[in-house]
Amino acid sequence: MSGTDRAAAEDEYLAALASGDRRAALEVVGRLRAGGMSVLAVMTEVIGPAQYRVGELWAADDWSVAQEHAATAVSESVLAVLANEIATPDAGASPVVVACVEQEWHALPARIVAEHIHEAGVPISYLGANASAEHLVRHIHEVAPRAVALSCSLSASLPRVRRQIEAVRETGTPVIVGGAAFDAEGRRARTLGANGFARSAEEAIDLLESLPTAVPPAEPLTHPGAQESLMVHADRELFAARVREQVFGQHPTDEDQPSSWRRALLDHLPHLVGSVAGALVTNDPRVLTDSLAWTDDVLLHRAAPEPVAQEIRRALADAVRELPSAARIVATAANPGG
Amino acid sequence: MVDNEDPAVSGRTRTYSTDLLVSSPPGDLRARLRQASDRAAFLAHASRSILGTMQTERAVDLTLELLVTGVVDWAQIILSEGPALRCRALAAGGRVVHATLPDARGTGTTLERVMRHGVSDLSLVEPSREGHDGVLESAVPAPALRESLAELRPVDLLVIPLSARGRSYGTLSLARRRGEGFDADAVEFLEDLAQQLGTTIDATRILSDSRRVAGVLGRDLAPPNLPDRPGTRLAAYHRVAYEHEALGGDFYDVHGSDEDWTAVVGDVCGKGVEAAVLTGKVRQTIRTAALVDRDPARVLDLSNRVLVHEGDGTFVTAVCARFRREGERLQVELASAGHPEPYVLRSNGDLHQVEVRGTVLGLFEDNHYTPMTITLEPGDTCLLFTDGVPEAPGMEERFGEERLHRTLAGAPRTDVSAIIETVALALTDHLGDRPHDDIAILGVQNSGQDQ
Numbered sequence: 001m002s003g004t005d006r007a008a009a010e011d012e013y014l015a016a017l018a019s020g021d022r023r024a025a026l027e028v029v030g031r032l033r034a035g036g037m038s039v040l041a042v043m044t045e046v047i048g049p050a051q052y053r054v055g056e057l058w059a060a061d062d063w064s065v066a067q068e069h070a071a072t073a074v075s076e077s078v079l080a081v082l083a084n085e086i087a088t089p090d091a092g093a094s095p096v097v098v099a100c101v102e103q104e105w106h107a108l109p110a111r112i113v114a115e116h117i118h119e120a121g122v123p124i125s126y127l128g129a130n131a132s133a134e135h136l137v138r139h140i141h142e143v144a145p146r147a148v149a150l151s152c153s154l155s156a157s158l159p160r161v162r163r164q165i166e167a168v169r170e171t172g173t174p175v176i177v178g179g180a181a182f183d184a185e186g187r188r189a190r191t192l193g194a195n196g197f198a199r200s201a202e203e204a205i206d207l208l209e210s211l212p213t214a215v216p217p218a219e220p221l222t223h224p225g226a227q228e229s230l231m232v233h234a235d236r237e238l239f240a241a242r243v244r245e246q247v248f249g250q251h252p253t254d255e256d257q258p259s260s261w262r263r264a265l266l267d268h269l270p271h272l273v274g275s276v277a278g279a280l281v282t283n284d285p286r287v288l289t290d291s292l293a294w295t296d297d298v299l300l301h302r303a304a305p306e307p308v309a310q311e312i313r314r315a316l317a318d319a320v321r322e323l324p325s326a327a328r329i330v331a332t333a334a335n336p337g338g
Numbered sequence: 339m340v341d342n343e344d345p346a347v348s349g350r351t352r353t354y355s356t357d358l359l360v361s362s363p364p365g366d367l368r369a370r371l372r373q374a375s376d377r378a379a380f381l382a383h384a385s386r387s388i389l390g391t392m393q394t395e396r397a398v399d400l401t402l403e404l405l406v407t408g409v410v411d412w413a414q415i416i417l418s419e420g421p422a423l424r425c426r427a428l429a430a431g432g433r434v435v436h437a438t439l440p441d442a443r444g445t446g447t448t449l450e451r452v453m454r455h456g457v458s459d460l461s462l463v464e465p466s467r468e469g470h471d472g473v474l475e476s477a478v479p480a481p482a483l484r485e486s487l488a489e490l491r492p493v494d495l496l497v498i499p500l501s502a503r504g505r506s507y508g509t510l511s512l513a514r515r516r517g518e519g520f521d522a523d524a525v526e527f528l529e530d531l532a533q534q535l536g537t538t539i540d541a542t543r544i545l546s547d548s549r550r551v552a553g554v555l556g557r558d559l560a561p562p563n564l565p566d567r568p569g570t571r572l573a574a575y576h577r578v579a580y581e582h583e584a585l586g587g588d589f590y591d592v593h594g595s596d597e598d599w600t601a602v603v604g605d606v607c608g609k610g611v612e613a614a615v616l617t618g619k620v621r622q623t624i625r626t627a628a629l630v631d632r633d634p635a636r637v638l639d640l641s642n643r644v645l646v647h648e649g650d651g652t653f654v655t656a657v658c659a660r661f662r663r664e665g666e667r668l669q670v671e672l673a674s675a676g677h678p679e680p681y682v683l684r685s686n687g688d689l690h691q692v693e694v695r696g697t698v699l700g701l702f703e704d705n706h707y708t709p710m711t712i713t714l715e716p717g718d719t720c721l722l723f724t725d726g727v728p729e730a731p732g733m734e735e736r737f738g739e740e741r742l743h744r745t746l747a748g749a750p751r752t753d754v755s756a757i758i759e760t761v762a763l764a765l766t767d768h769l770g771d772r773p774h775d776d777i778a779i780l781g782v783q784n785s786g787q788d789q
Contacts, residue, residue: 020752069760070750077753105763129759130766134581141549144393172391172400213434214399216387237733237770270767 005035014050018063020070025078039085040119043112044201047075051108059294061260061301072108079111086119094146095123096208097139099131101152102160109179110151116201117149122208133160133167140171147211148173149204150194153180155287156274159233162192162221162281169193169218174211178204181278181287188282193218221281225325229280232326236277239319240269246315251305261304265312268295272312276320279329288333358409359514359524377527380408385534394542395426401535402428405512409528412487412513414478415500416449417539418442423449427483427511429490437480448476452497453506458529459497460520463487463513477511492516496525498532502540510535559585559614561778567596569663571785573755575762577726577777580610586776587613588724591621593628597663600628600637603722603780604656605677613776620645620654620699634658634673635707638699642675645700653700657722661782668714668784673707675699678725685717685751689743692720716786719754721746726777727761732768741768754783 009028016024032042054071057063063071098114100107107129118124125143127136140148148168152161158181168175176196177189186197195215198204232239244266253259258266275291296309313334320326356362356376362369384404391397398415405413406428414427418441426436442450452459463474471484477497478484487493493513499506510532514520520528564572578586587606594600602624606616620641627640637658645654655676662669672680676698679691696707714720730737741764749760758781765777 020750020756022753064748066748066750066760069756070752073750073753073756073759076755103766105759105766130762132581135584138584141393141545142553144395170390171393172387172396212403214391214396214403216383216400216404217390234771241733 010046010050013046014053017050017054017071017074018067020067020074022074022077025074026081029078029082039082040116042082043079043115047078048109048112051075059298059301075108076111079108079115083115083118086115089118089121089123093123095125095143097125097127097136097143097145097148099127099136099148099150100129101150101157101164102132103130104152104154104157105129106153109153113149113151113178113201113204117205117208120205133164136164137167137171140168140173145173146213147208148175150175150177151179152177152182154271155181155278155291156271157181158188158192158278158287159229159281165193166218169215172214174215176204176207176211183284183286188284188287191223191282223283225280225283225329228323228325229277231323232280232320233274233277236270236273239273242319243273243312243315244269246318247308247311250311251308261299261302261308264298264302265304268298272316276316276326276330279333280325285329285332288329292333358527359520360518361521361523381531381534384531385538388535388538389541392542392545394539394546397539397542398426399434401539402426402434406430410512410514411490411493414483414511415508416511417508418453423479425480425483427478427486429486432486435482435486437482439479442479447479448497449479449509452499452509456499456501456506458499458525460525461495463491463493463495465492487513490515494519496520496528498529500532500536500539502537507540556585556614559618561590562592564592567599569784569786570661570668571754571783573758573781575758575777575779579774579776583610585611585614587617588726588776588778589617589621590722590778590780591624593625594632598632599661600632600634601659601661601722601780601782602656603677603724603778604654605724605776606654607652609776616652624656624658632660633709634660634671635709638673638675638696638707639705642699642705643703646703653698655698657694659720659722659782666716666786670712670714670720671709672712673709675705675707678723678728681721681746682712683719683721683746683749683751683757685715687751689747714784716784717751719751719757719781719783721757721779721781723779724777726775727765727779730765730769730774730777731772733770737765737768754781757781
């Protein structure tokens with residue numbers, strides 16, 4: 001298959017996602033497979049990038065949330081069909097549990113990593129999206145996995161990653177992490193107490209080889225801000241409400257239907273506040289810097305008045321002013337240059 | 339990347355300022371005090387680490403890791419389990435080696451003696467020899483495990499019994515290179531350690547047993563898998579109020595043939611494992627009733643009479659739906675016993691609730707249920723749910739009927755799992771970390787395509 005054919009196939013796949021057409025998506029994938037593309041390559045080179053593009057299209061306000069969900073459902077069922085082509089490893093061996101951190105619904109990257117590990121001959125126990133610490137630990141007791149691989153793509157979920165690393169290591173099970181919420185150097189992963197960090201499925205597979213069979217509990221977090229991350233995370237709705245009132249207070253409206261930027265901000269504020277907790281728990285202000293930049297981008301595409309970006313930063317600073325580490329992180333992240 | 343330099347990442351254990359086994363000179367009080375405090379810290383750390391695993395194999399591996407990182411050059415734990423000896427060993431810097439052997443009873447080996455007498459044994463293992471190697475084989479019966487010790491020889495080998503509940507159930511064997519050895523003080527410390535570890539590892543054995551029993555008993559109480567039927571796709575969301583019990587009072591169930599089948603969503607009063615036991619009974623009652631007559635009103639009627647006759651004051655709300663295919667259409671008959679009204683999501687964007695009502699199950703003998711019929715065209719979805727959805731608490735208010743309606747109105751219609759996920763996501767966002775009731779949602783979509 002030539003490069004142009006492949007690019008055309010990728011466009012067709014995205015078009016199938018756009019219309020939520022499972023059959024069309026399967027048809028494109030079937031053609032790529034017939035052209036000699038491996039199952040794993042279809043996953044990482046076609047489905048993965050297409051889903052990434054879906055996220056961008058939503059951020060740019062080109063796609064609705066419903067379209068995004070429909071597209072993800074199509075890709076998930078295509079992955080399930082592809083997964084059937086992978087031979088099942090020995091049932092006797094101890095599996096690797098692959099899960100998304102609690103309240104994380106972006107399961108696709110985790111699923112793709114799971115299929116890679118599976119293909120490398122290691123049995124997988126795939127828990128999918130939104131795996132709570134309780135569920136994870138109960139599952140560990142049931143299947144005695146050799147390791148847990150935890151995926152996290154939202155920076156607001158980083159405090160939950162920490163909680164889950166603690167819970168998993170409490171059971172003596174090694175835990176590796178990966179996903180868009182981590183930095184490429186693995187510093188955040190290290191701070192959170194993970195036993196390893198993988199940037200790709202291949203790295204995850206290598207990593208699994210070198211892990212000890214049992215690990216002691218995670219050391220407690222002692223850096224400044226670790227305590228405050230718990231407070232901000234627990235009260236994120238309250239902080240979000242304060243920011244909302246302050247920002248919307250500057251832009252009164254008497255319309256019944258909230259405008260697009262208001263709706264997006266309303267949905268997103270708890271995550272933005274969650275990113276403050278994420279920056280605190282990883283001791284990395286860039287977590288919040290990136291989250292703010294992303295918020296700016298989403299609002300820009302939804303015709304928010306220009307001062308809103310600065311107002312959010314001010315309101316965020318006001319909301320956390322009584323927490324010294326949080327206040328410092330917000331100040332640093334809001335003015336990355338100065 | 340695994341960062342071996344950083345104990346927090348590599349998972350390797352902390353190190354101690356003193357050698358835990360080499361006795362400090364009696365005169366050097368400061369050194370003795372430091373060693374005593376290091377030993378206490380190691381014991382506390384080991385106990386806490388091992389107890390958390392709640393799983394025997396991992397508890398054993400972690401014990402080996404802790405011992406070869408902080409204390410000795412090689413360690414082996416052998417547990418006697420029924421007719422088998424489970425052996426696991428680890429050399430410093432290596433990986434865990436394991437083997438299963440037949441029980442050692444009556445063999446007269448060091449292992450058997452230590453277990454039977456409950457008394458430790460200290461021996462010297464000479465440098466590697468050809469042929470028979472009595473001392474070593476007597477303490478390390480598995481060849482693969484002996485292999486892991488080979489490079490370290492000659493070693494001093496200490497075998498200590500692991501005891502709990504009044505009997506020895508295994509041994510802990512420790513090796514140090516010749517010259518480092520175990521003096522009386524070190525042996526005393528290690529016997530103390532083995533006593534603590536013995537109790538802790540045994541606790542994981544008790545847990546494994548009761549977990550297995552609970553697993554077998556609970557298997558039928560967890561939500562079932564949902565097989566798609568020809569031209570039909572199913573998806574569900576289930577979340578329990580008492581997550582630590584993993585079971586709850588909301589349930590869904592699907593049974594029948596590909597041509598004529600039943601879906602049920604219900605809610606037994608109460609939460610947790612007690613409620614789950616009742617859901618098992620109710621699900622079975624409904625299944626049996628459906629075998630007699632799949633008409634959903636008759637199913638509820640019959641189930642109601644059974645539950646009233648049982649007479650334990652339990653009441654149940656449920657919605658029962660019968661699905662039959664007619665060409666590309668899916669005919670649905672619905673009956674409800676005091677349950678929230680199901681939704682129908684049409685592929686053309688229309689959204690409404692089916693106003694089907696009836697009295698709860700289990701309270702009054704002569705309830706009668708009136709079924710309603712709807713038709714699902716290709717792409718249409720029927721959504722059954724429990725009141726845990728609208729009742730879900732938020733920061734200021736409950737999730738509510740209105741928000742549910744709005745969420746469904748904004749959900750994609752193309753795929754039932756996307757619809758369920760949209761609701762689940764909105765619910766999870768709304769709930770935050772607040773305690774909530776059991777929640778169950780079941781979606782049935784006429785996909786109109788046979789995949």
